[in-house]
Amino acid sequence: MAKRALLRSLSDVDIRLIRVFITVTECGGFAASELELNIGRSTISKHISDLELRIGLKLCNRGPSGFSLTPEGEQVLDAAHELLAAIDGFQAHIDNIHIHLxxxxxxxxxxxxxxxxxxxxxxxxxxxxxxxxxxxxxxxxxxxxxxxxxxxxxxxxxxxxxxxxxxxxxxxxxLYEEHMTLYCGEGHPLFEVDTTMRAEDLNLAQYKYAGYGFNSPNMMAGQNLGMRRTARVQEEEALSLLIQSGRYLGYLADHVAETFLRKGAVRAVAPEDTGYTTRFAAIVRKKxxxxxxxxxxxxxxxxxxxxxxxxxx
The missing domain is CATH 3.40.190.10 (Periplasmic binding protein-like II)
Incomplete structure (x- = not known):
């Protein structure tokens, strides 16, 4: 595709096409973005083609080998994010002018x-x-x-x-705090062990451990106990499921574990040694x-x- 400077000014249609382009890249392809955009694959493909014609650049490869961005598409994606951030910034300034938020x-x-x-x-x-x-x-x-x-x-x-x-x-x-404790599920070798036993006497490293797959206080706590993660999760719901299986040790917030404790589905493991407290904070940009x-x-x-x-x- 010839690289000509075709885009002289932005219209509402251009911005809509750019938003479609960003959504397609975030979803990883046309088919995957159908639900998010609530339009058909053929329409999405036409929108991307229209944008490519509008700016005179090929943005992505699509075909049997799958969806991928061209080098030009990568640059346009960065510029698109900057554009939408600028639009959001303008809208925020307008919001600030209004008496009512x-x-x-x-x-x-x-x-x-x-x-x-x-x-x-x-x-x-x-x-x-x-x-x-x-x-x-x-x-x-x-x-x-x-x-x-x-x-x-x-x-x-x-x-x-x-x-x-x-x-x-x-x-x-x-803002607030959350107390975490190591738990095991019914059927786990530690389920019937006295909760007053010390962690060092339980040889926790010999058991399967499920933890978050990202840097967090949870990851640090597991490492401090010498446990090697054999299952990685992104959400506490998945962690609860693995613990209840009776095959994995894992950390839960005490308020989350409370329901399972009442049912007898989980039990704390050496709570005096394994428990820790996490502080939660609200975050905003400085600039x-x-x-x-x-x-x-x-x-x-x-x-x-x-x-x-x-x-x-």
């Missing part, structure tokens, strides 16, 4: 805060909705490293993550400064947890 607040979460007695995110949402009823919510669940990256690149406004290896690009505001709606939601989060932080230290 509007727009969308993009919140990221990692932990199961709905069952954590020390987490009062729901109270913050209630308070924020009273103050800013015209602001819509988008909530994403992802591992901490993903959430931190998305707050840094501006695709999330704010997130709540465990404090671990803090980024210099982010501002961390402590550029957060918009008004993000600052307001952060205020609501702090207010919802004020006076409780010291209670759970």
């Amino acid at each position: 509007t727009g969308t607040l993009r919140l990221g979460l990692f932990d199961q805060s709905t069952t954590n007695p020390h987490a009062h995110v729901h109270e913050a949402i209630r308070s924020f909705d009273t103050t800013a009823p015209d602001v819509a919510f988008e909530i994403a669940l992802a591992p901490p490293s993903v959430l931190e990256a998305r707050v840094t690149d501006g695709t999330l406004d704010i997130a709540i993550v465990p404090i671990h290896r803090q980024s210099s690009a982010l501002q961390y505001t402590p 550029p400064a957060s918009d008004r709606k993000t600052e307001e939601f952060l205020r609501c989060l702090v207010e919802a947890h004020d006076g409780r932080w010291s209670d759970v230290m």
